[in-house]
Amino acid sequence: MILVTQLLIGLIAAEHFYFLYFEMFAWETIGKKTFKSLPAHLFGPTKGLAANQGLYNGFLAAGLIWSLCISDPAWSKNIAVYFLGCVIVAGVYGAFSASKKIFWVQAAPALVTLALVSFYR
Numbered sequence: 001m002i003l004v005t006q007l008l009i010g011l012i013a014a015e016h017f018y019f020l021y022f023e024m025f026a027w028e029t030i031g032k033k034t035f036k037s038l039p040a041h042l043f044g045p046t047k048g049l050a051a052n053q054g055l056y057n058g059f060l061a062a063g064l065i066w067s068l069c070i071s072d073p074a075w076s077k078n079i080a081v082y083f084l085g086c087v088i089v090a091g092v093y094g095a096f097s098a099s100k101k102i103f104w105v106q107a108a109p110a111l112v113t114l115a116l117v118s119f120y121r
Helices: 002-024 030-034 047-069 073-097 101-120
Strands: none
Touching: 002 030, 002 047, 002 073, 002 101, 047 073, 073 101
């Protein structure tokens, strides 16, 4: 089961590296396709804000990858719990402030992974 939790952590990290990519480098292309509720004319002026948000997603991904590189099982679990918790908070806040879909894309997978990490690591 530890391998499953590691794979899930890796997938969530990959998801956040993808968020980093499209928010920092493809905001005016992929961002428009992703956030269809925003008027198209807002993507240019909000490019800097999106890039900043993408950077934070990169920090979340880096923290999750870091948790996979720690050899001490207790510390690895603690770091994973912390960064999964941050992903959950970000996803819940995004669901309330931007789109309910963010909960299912970001927070729900992290919640499932956090539960598995808590029981099996």
